[in-house]
Amino acid sequence: MVSSLRLPALTSLFSPSFTRRSTVSLRRRLHLRPPLAAGFSAQSAASSPTETEDRVDSKKSGRVQDRGSTDRVITPRSQDFNAWYLDVIANAELADYGPVRGTMVIRPYGYAMWEAIQDYLNVKFKETGHSNMYFPQFIPYSFIEKEASHVEGFSPELALVTIGGGKELEEKLVVRPTSETIVNHMFTQWIHSYRDLPLMINQWANVTRWEMRTKPFVRTLEFLWQEGHTAHATLEEAEKEALEMIDVYTKFAYEQAAIPVIAGRKSKVETFAGADKTYTIEAMMGDRKALQAGTSHNLGQNFSRAFGTQFTDENGLRQHVWQTSWAISTRFVGGIIMTHGDDAGLMLPPRIAPVHVVIVPIWKKVDEKTGVLDAASSVAETLKNAGLKVKLDDTDQRTPGWKFNFWEMKGVPLRIEIGPRDVSSGSVVISRRDIPGKQGKVFGISMEPSILEAYVKDRLDEIQSSLLQRAISFRDSNIVDVSSYEELKEAISLGKWARGPWSASNADELRIKEETGATIRCFPFEQPQGTKTCLMTGKHADEVAIFAKSY
Amino acid sequence: MAGGEQKKGGGEQKKAGGGGKKKEVKKETGLGLSFTKDENFGEWYSEVVVNGEMIEYYDISGCYILRPWAMSIWENMQTFFDAEIKKMKVKNCYFPLFVSPGVLQKEKDHIEGFAPEVAWVTKSGESDLEVPIALRPTSETVMYPYYSKWIRGHRDLPLKLNQWCNVVRWEFSNPTPFIRSREFLWQEGHTAFATKEEADTEVLQILELYRRIYEEFLAIPVTKGRKSELEKFAGGLYTTSVEAFIPNTGRGIQGATSHCLGQNFAKMFEINFENEKGEKSMVWQNSWAYSTRTIGVMVMVHGDNKGLVLPPKVAALQVIVIPVPYKDADTQGIFDACAATVAILSDAGIRAEADLRENYSPGWKYSNWEMKGVPLRIEIGPRDLANNQEVEKDVKARTKGEMGAAKSLCTPFEQPELPEGTKCFASGKPATKWTYWGRSY
Numbered sequence: 001m002v003s004s005l006r007l008p009a010l011t012s013l014f015s016p017s018f019t020r021r022s023t024v025s026l027r028r029r030l031h032l033r034p035p036l037a038a039g040f041s042a043q044s045a046a047s048s049p050t051e052t053e054d055r056v057d058s059k060k061s062g063r064v065q066d067r068g069s070t071d072r073v074i075t076p077r078s079q080d081f082n083a084w085y086l087d088v089i090a091n092a093e094l095a096d097y098g099p100v101r102g103t104m105v106i107r108p109y110g111y112a113m114w115e116a117i118q119d120y121l122n123v124k125f126k127e128t129g130h131s132n133m134y135f136p137q138f139i140p141y142s143f144i145e146k147e148a149s150h151v152e153g154f155s156p157e158l159a160l161v162t163i164g165g166g167k168e169l170e171e172k173l174v175v176r177p178t179s180e181t182i183v184n185h186m187f188t189q190w191i192h193s194y195r196d197l198p199l200m201i202n203q204w205a206n207v208t209r210w211e212m213r214t215k216p217f218v219r220t221l222e223f224l225w226q227e228g229h230t231a232h233a234t235l236e237e238a239e240k241e242a243l244e245m246i247d248v249y250t251k252f253a254y255e256q257a258a259i260p261v262i263a264g265r266k267s268k269v270e271t272f273a274g275a276d277k278t279y280t281i282e283a284m285m286g287d288r289k290a291l292q293a294g295t296s297h298n299l300g301q302n303f304s305r306a307f308g309t310q311f312t313d314e315n316g317l318r319q320h321v322w323q324t325s326w327a328i329s330t331r332f333v334g335g336i337i338m339t340h341g342d343d344a345g346l347m348l349p350p351r352i353a354p355v356h357v358v359i360v361p362i363w364k365k366v367d368e369k370t371g372v373l374d375a376a377s378s379v380a381e382t383l384k385n386a387g388l389k390v391k392l393d394d395t396d397q398r399t400p401g402w403k404f405n406f407w408e409m410k411g412v413p414l415r416i417e418i419g420p421r422d423v424s425s426g427s428v429v430i431s432r433r434d435i436p437g438k439q440g441k442v443f444g445i446s447m448e449p450s451i452l453e454a455y456v457k458d459r460l461d462e463i464q465s466s467l468l469q470r471a472i473s474f475r476d477s478n479i480v481d482v483s484s485y486e487e488l489k490e491a492i493s494l495g496k497w498a499r500g501p502w503s504a505s506n507a508d509e510l511r512i513k514e515e516t517g518a519t520i521r522c523f524p525f526e527q528p529q530g531t532k533t534c535l536m537t538g539k540h541a542d543e544v545a546i547f548a549k550s551y
Numbered sequence: 552m553a554g555g556e557q558k559k560g561g562g563e564q565k566k567a568g569g570g571g572k573k574k575e576v577k578k579e580t581g582l583g584l585s586f587t588k589d590e591n592f593g594e595w596y597s598e599v600v601v602n603g604e605m606i607e608y609y610d611i612s613g614c615y616i617l618r619p620w621a622m623s624i625w626e627n628m629q630t631f632f633d634a635e636i637k638k639m640k641v642k643n644c645y646f647p648l649f650v651s652p653g654v655l656q657k658e659k660d661h662i663e664g665f666a667p668e669v670a671w672v673t674k675s676g677e678s679d680l681e682v683p684i685a686l687r688p689t690s691e692t693v694m695y696p697y698y699s700k701w702i703r704g705h706r707d708l709p710l711k712l713n714q715w716c717n718v719v720r721w722e723f724s725n726p727t728p729f730i731r732s733r734e735f736l737w738q739e740g741h742t743a744f745a746t747k748e749e750a751d752t753e754v755l756q757i758l759e760l761y762r763r764i765y766e767e768f769l770a771i772p773v774t775k776g777r778k779s780e781l782e783k784f785a786g787g788l789y790t791t792s793v794e795a796f797i798p799n800t801g802r803g804i805q806g807a808t809s810h811c812l813g814q815n816f817a818k819m820f821e822i823n824f825e826n827e828k829g830e831k832s833m834v835w836q837n838s839w840a841y842s843t844r845t846i847g848v849m850v851m852v853h854g855d856n857k858g859l860v861l862p863p864k865v866a867a868l869q870v871i872v873i874p875v876p877y878k879d880a881d882t883q884g885i886f887d888a889c890a891a892t893v894a895i896l897s898d899a900g901i902r903a904e905a906d907l908r909e910n911y912s913p914g915w916k917y918s919n920w921e922m923k924g925v926p927l928r929i930e931i932g933p934r935d936l937a938n939n940q941e942v943e944k945d946v947k948a949r950t951k952g953e954m955g956a957a958k959s960l961c962t963p964f965e966q967p968e969l970p971e972g973t974k975c976f977a978s979g980k981p982a983t984k985w986t987y988w989g990r991s992y
């Protein structure tokens with residue numbers, strides 16, 4: 001059952017000026033407030049709630065308390081995309097705010113989306129020869145220091161444990177921000193000869209990065225992910241593995257999440273601290289900003305040299321191993337929310353959706369109720385037996401209209417309505433989430449199991465591909481091919497992505513970031529043919545790069 | 552073995568620096584355990600979990616690396632348990648690792664029980680945190696403020712959540728892989744009900760699932776029972792557990808626990824609901840968990856002096872097929888037969904693989920896979936090929952042992968008859984029930 005949520009407090013937490021807390025959460029304030037007021041983030045140093053703000057807040061929350069027709073209000077996307085995002089997450093019960101700044105509580109509906117991602121990827125990882133294992137969460141600080149650029153890249157974000165069991169620890173321990181250092185430490189012990197290679201493992205774990213600015217799913221202090229780590233005898237094998245994994249991610253994004261990512265290679269500036277090459281999948285969100293949805297690194301011998309991870313090759317020579325690492329995280333859930341949602345809320349691709357079909361029985365008179373509920377139950381059974389995830393919303397505490405709004409907001413792909421007339425005619429009414437209004441509604445679908453099952457499955461497949469097609473059109477219509485810096489600036493200022501030839505320097509790249517806010521998302525694998533000249537320098541360029549503002 | 556890691560083996564040192572094209576075949580196993588289960592149980596255990604490639608020791612005392620061979624066992628149990636609780640309409644979620652000190656201290660008995668074991672984050676990067684942050688030793692205090700927020704009326708109940716995660720308990724007593732480590736993996740279920748009856752029912756339903764994990768998956772007999780007041784969960788109403796027995800040491804071991812928290816946490820965290828009559832009432836709660844300790848118990852009960860012994864239901868590999876080539880024999884034919892055997896078994900849903908590595912002798916492989924505890928071994932040699940037969944060998948283990956000082960393990964639900972006039976062995980007063988006593992981990 002849904003409990004009403006206090007919107008003002010929730011929305012304000014993750015936006016830059018987060019310190020205005022609703023007085024409705026008075027009871028909670030006692031234990032939730034102190035850590036927040038402790039000033040971990042730069043923002044909290046600013047304001048404390050003013051009287052006027054409190055009054056406004058409690059008025060707003062007064063409205064929220066009223067369980068009338070609209071206790072869920074979602075800010076329109078076009079008005080304030082960030083507020084829309086936070087509203088959807090709160091109303092669709094995907095996540096809540098953790099007691100420690102920047103942490104998040106993943107509620108069952110949101111967690112189920114993560115599980116769908118996990119289940120799919122787990123199978124793929126096993127198919128590609130990887131084994132799951134689990135490394136400790138604590139890393140001795142000395143490990144982190146071994147790879148110089150790595151420690152430079154991560155050090156401000158490290159959470160350090162210095163007290164355990166009431167005693168000061170001998171060496172401070174880092175709560176893992178990523179596991180390369182531990183993995184290499186162990187790889188050094190396990191790898192001796194070429195016969196021990198390739199070594200291919202993966203772990204599902206939580207990692208911690210003490211971020212300054214956070215956003216649910218997209219950037220949280222602690223998040224869940226999988227990190228794969230492999231060691232190979234040759235550079236070629238490592239490169240092949242890195243590319244194979246980014247391909248696994250790309251297929252996953254397209255086929256399961258209906259997100260048409262652009263896969264490519266990061267620029268040197270954007271490459272992972274400690275990697276030779278970073279490959280990425282970039283997704284365009286509903287506000288046209290880019291989201292880095294997954295990465296795969298060819299680490300070369302950077303870590304193996306730092307940790308002495310060597311093997312004896314077939315000729316008896318000692319060599320350093322070549323490594324890769326690759327990861328997808330709960331950020332991807334944020335990507336799904338922002339790619340497909342609309343002003344009514346979430347819109348979930350069937351292959352990720354925790355619920356495929358919601359059944360809403362409708363009755364006016366008391367004597368209609370039993371017949372309708374019985375029919376609804378048997379329809380639910382039919383579809384469950386067909387392997388679908390079904391929710392029968394038969395509570396009489398809410399009107400059908402309320403339920404329609406609620407489940408649309410939860411992004412459920414299909415809704416089945418059953419009223420007394422449907423019961424007599426042995427048919428149901430089916431509505432698609434992705435097509436609003438009358439257009440998306442079909443009457444008179446037979447309740448007969450084989451017919452209904454086939455119809456529902458077909459519609460779900462259609463919705464899956466339709467969401468992908470829409471996302472592709474949206475993406476393509478928002479990428480501008482540019483041939484000069486002026487054109488690039490214009491495209492970015494219009495909120496679009498710019499794609500143009502690039503062979504300029506790191507300094508030039510940083511200049512673009514400073515002047516426009518856009519960064520190179522990647523050099524896409526799919527490159528146009530023909531000669532190209534750099535949009536900045538006019539010199540020859542081998543590749544085009546994609547520029548965009550990003551999360 | 553596809554993908555995962557391979558054993559380096561004791562013979563490795565002899566190979567170091569060897570050059571040349573000569574194929575070195577490992578004949579000497581160097582894989583035997585140096586300790587016996589009967590004589591040095593503690594050392595035997597530490598050795599077998601490492602040699603069986605389940606555990607790797609780590610630079611931080613009390614923290615261990617779980618290798619694929621152990622992880623797969625954890626995952627097999629997880630698949631079963633997750634499906635069962637989903638049937639009970641429990642939903643998975645994820646709460647933060649970090650706990651603010653204020654919340655941690657809300658339930659005073661609870662915090663007294665756990666405070667000495669908490670690890671604290673005190674810095675981020677170079678700067679000190681204004682308020683140190685704790686890492687969850689268990690998640691009651693993390694989750695219950697949200698329960699308070701989310702539960703309003705009886706329609707919000709029951710609330711049944713579970714999470715699979717890692718927890719941290721900074722202990723100083725003997726760290727033992729799987730059995731007692733500073734970080735371990737587990738599941739923790741936290742449920743809230745409108746009535747005590749519902750809570751009581753669930754406590755036992757979950758306990759039954761734990762029994763099934765032990766008895767059906769790990770082949771370990773356990774006794775269900777209720778903990779004494781002293782041993783129950785800090786802050787709870789009563790605790791039930793499944794207790795296992797380690798024959799070699801005569802010690803008992805707590806296998807898993809299912810607690811009824813009563814209304815203690817509801818009181819502290821103000822978890823109230825409006826019942827059907829419109830009255831305000833506190834919820835009744837349970838919490839229940841089992842951890843990677845299960846794997847340790849399995850090793851202790853079934854392992855023998857040759858290594859691990861894995862019950863087929865949880866073993867990553869149930870059958871290992873080993874070719875036994877002979878000088879002039881049709882080696883390729885033997886390899887093909889091995890592959891075919893694996894295919895047949897795999898199609899039948901059996902987890903089988905062939906060990907075709909040419910740099911290890913059959914003898915070495917026998918020892919290796921026995922060490923790793925694979926339930927069945929199939930050998931295929933030239934004669935078998937000719938006769939179209941296969942030779943099977945079973946790997947089994949039995950051990951027994953005795954030891955001293957004890958504590959109460961649990962009061963079993965199944966009580967044998969208590970003759971009138973039986974006196975409590977400790978106090979001399981008339982006894983009211985049978986209780987298990989023993990040494991425990």
